[in-house]
Amino acid sequence: MLSFNWIRQNLFSSWTNSIITVVLIYFLASIIPPMFDWLFFEATWIADDRTGCTSDGACWAIIGARFYQFMYGFYPTEEVWRVNLVYALLPFGILPLLWDKMPFRKQFLIFAIVYPFLVFFLLYGGPGLTAVASNKWGGLLLTLFLGLGGIIIAFPLSIFLALGRRSEMPAISAICVVFIEFIRGVPLITLLFFGSMMLPLFLPEGLDIDTVLRALVAVIIFQAAYGAEVVRGGLQAMPKGQYEAAQALGLSYWQMNLKIILPQALKITIPALVNTAIGLFKDTSLVIVIGLLDLLGIGRAALADTKWMALHVEVYVFISVIFFIFCFGFSRYSLYLEKKLNTDNDSENK
Amino acid sequence: MKILRISALLALVTFFSAPAMAGTLEDVQSRGYVKCGVTTGLLGFAAPDDSGKWSGFDVDVCRAVAAAVLGDSSKVEFTTTTGKTRFPTLASGEIDVLARNTTWTFSRDVNLGFEFVGVNYYDGQGFLVPSNLGVTSATQLDGASVCIQTGTTTELNLADFFRVNNISYEAIPVETNDESRENLFAGRCDVYTTDASGLAATAAQADNPADWVLLPEIISKEPLGPLVRHGDHVWGDIVRWSLNTMIIAEEKGLTSSNVDSMVSSTNDPEVLRLTGNEGEYGVMFGLPNDFGYNIIKQVGNYGEVFERNIGSSTPLALARGLNAPWTAGGILYSPPFR
Structure with a gap:
């Protein structure tokens, strides 16, 4: 009976609410069953090509047939254990930075510092490993490499840029202002073009920077400039008293920023930082304009195969689900962080 | 610092006049594979299959070049390019040949510093x-x-x-x-x-x-064809005659399946020259004499490539139209192989 009361109070409390409820239920009832039919019940899961998909539902066979490409691009099969190792170690490389109650966090923090170098070594190859040129990378591998790489490497840069912009030393603040304003003034696509097309022409012949690395550099400086402005917003929001109190205690510039200002400023900028991070993660699909096949590019390439053409909806649904998993993960993490830091704050105030 | 800036400016100026990079053939031979620019995926013209192997009408031009130069049509590394990146990618030397359904126009041929070696598809x-x-x-x-x-x-x-x-x-x-x-x-x-x-x-x-x-x-008129950088004429000739070989092979009725028997039974001198059984044609541009045989055997003649990728048996079902040999009502016409 409780639930009956709940329904009456929340859904049928007035005439207008009742009508809206009924209309919405009607819409959901007419949309959801066919959607589920298409997605699951009438879908074809295994087929050799699109002509094997005779049912009315989705043709998920394309995802199965192309799963390798979606995950690794054209990475050679005999070397793919390296990518799998990178994927498997990803939680250990990132969690210690994100989760302060992780068991053995101290030891893992050391690993987290080693991890990016390990990633480069494993993916590109080096002493003892066959080199794999980055034109073989693709799919989720490329999306994560550019997205996470961009977000993680750009974060410290954006803090330095934000501090630099507020610096009282004119040269430093001028450089930071010019850098931030210039980078923010151009679209990411322009930076990608510049990185991939113009840069090689300035470099001496023979010195060849890898295409994916050039894209990564473009992504990092873009994200650093945007992140810097977010962090600066947090710094501006700090009351002057915090600075003065820190200086009165005789703290140096770095002590003041590291111990007093940044912990508070970064806390209030979490939602905005995560927002730009999510934006960047999705923007990485722009690399298709410089001919790199990320998750979306690999999907489009699959559609260009006469074996699988015209299955646009299936491919795009699959890609959106993967992007959703990551972006939803980011936003849940930011909620967790806010909650954790807020409770700390409240208890201090009490 | 100033020198750096001036040289950067010079680099920008010389961007469209294309650096003279001689010796693409030597580079390819020592590297062991051809670097080829293709689209990021275009139905029938270039697309990766389920195992990541590229195939398509444009892709087969690259495979023909690899068969001619290295004797193995699988020795190609593909670089995906877009409409905007294709020309800078070719100009900077990241690829040896661009086969990306590119329309042959005056300004691209002359002003951008490229050389269209022929037309592999007459579109419109x-x-x-x-x-x-x-x-x-x-x-x-x-x-x-x-x-x-x-x-x-x-x-x-x-x-x-x-x-x-x-x-x-x-x-x-x-x-x-x-x-x-x-x-x-x-x-x-x-x-x-x-x-x-x-x-x-x-x-x-x-x-x-x-x-x-x-x-x-x-x-x-949209003549689509493969192109190379200006200035390396040997390499340009190699790509041109790789394409022409496929066209002549169709004219002569040579296919990947009958080339062996045709060579032993025919007395058509052009067939013998094309397959390297008469004369020393391959060595004229630094290739083995049987380069033409390798192309026909491994990739096929123009008609086979057309049918396999975009012809009537494929979902695209394109008619030969202009892209038939001149002897069959089209305008495919290769200079003679002699």
Whole structure:
């Protein structure tokens, strides 16, 4: 009976609410069953090509047939254990930075510092490993490499840029202002073009920077400039008293920023930082304009195969689900962080 | 610092005059594979299969070059390029040859510092209509609504065509190929116009491709061909004659399956020269004499490549049209191999 009361109070409390409820239920009832039919019940899961998909539902066979490409691009099969190792170690490389109650966090923090170098070594190859040129990378591998790489490497840069912009030393603040304003003034696509097309022409012949690395550099400086402005917003929001109190205690510039200002400023900028991070993660699909096949590019390439053409909806649904998993993960993490830091704050105030 | 800036400026200036990079052939031979620029995926012309191996009409040009130079058509590394990145990628030397359905025009040939080595597909702007419209010629399209991608040369060609024929149309501007397809299938426009090969690809993706007709009028010239950098004439010759070999092979009836028996039975001197059984032709540009045999054996003649990728047995179902040998009513005409 409780639930009956709940329904009456929340859904049928007035005439207008009742009508809206009924209309919405009607819409959901007419949309959801066919959607589920298409997605699951009438879908074809295994087929050799699109002509094997005779049912009315989705043709998920394309995802199965192309799963390798979606995950690794054209990475050679005999070397793919390296990518799998990178994927498997990803939680250990990132969690210690994100989760302060992780068991053995101290030891893992050391690993987290080693991890990016390990990633480069494993993916590109080096002493003892066959080199794999980055034109073989693709799919989720490329999306994560550019997205996470961009977000993680750009974060410290954006803090330095934000501090630099507020610096009282004119040269430093001028450089930071010019850098931030210039980078923010151009679209990411322009930076990608510049990185991939113009840069090689300035470099001496023979010195060849890898295409994916050039894209990564473009992504990092873009994200650093945007992140810097977010962090600066947090710094501006700090009351002057915090600075003065820190200086009165005789703290140096770095002590003041590291111990007093940044912990508070970064806390209030979490939602905005995560927002730009999510934006960047999705923007990485722009690399298709410089001919790199990320998750979306690999999907489009699959559609260009006469074996699988015209299955646009299936491919795009699959890609959106993967992007959703990551972006939803980011936003849940930011909620967790806010909650954790807020409770700390409240208890201090009490 | 100043020198650096000046040299950067110089680099920018010389950007379009293309650096002279001699010795592409030596580079390819010592590297062991050909670096080839293709599209990021175009139905029938270039696409990766389920195992990540590239195939398609443009891809086969690269495979022919690899077969000629290295004797193995699988020794190709593909770099995906877009309409914007293809020229800088070729100019900077990241690829040896660009086979990316690129239209041969004056300014690209002359001003950009590239060399088109031939035409592997004669395309042209056409019209796609639903068959129940009952139209058999583009001149009957008076008052039709036409889906057209904005800012393209096809838009200008369309306006010219309707003005010359003194008929009217209503333009429905769209941004992308995907958008055009959805608009056409949903009946929001009567006609879609772009390059004929693109129209065939669009029709192939319909629920029932037979419901769509390509009208006979082709209103523009779009010769698509592979290109290389200016300045390395040996390499340009190699790519040109790799393509010509496929064209001559079709003319002579040489296919990948009959080339062995033809060589032993024929007394046609051009066939013998082409397959390296007479004369010393390959060594003239630093290749083995049987380079032509390798192309025909491993990749096939032009007709085989056409049928396999975009011909009537494929969903694109493109007719040979202009792309038939000159002996069969088309305009494919290679200089003689002698």
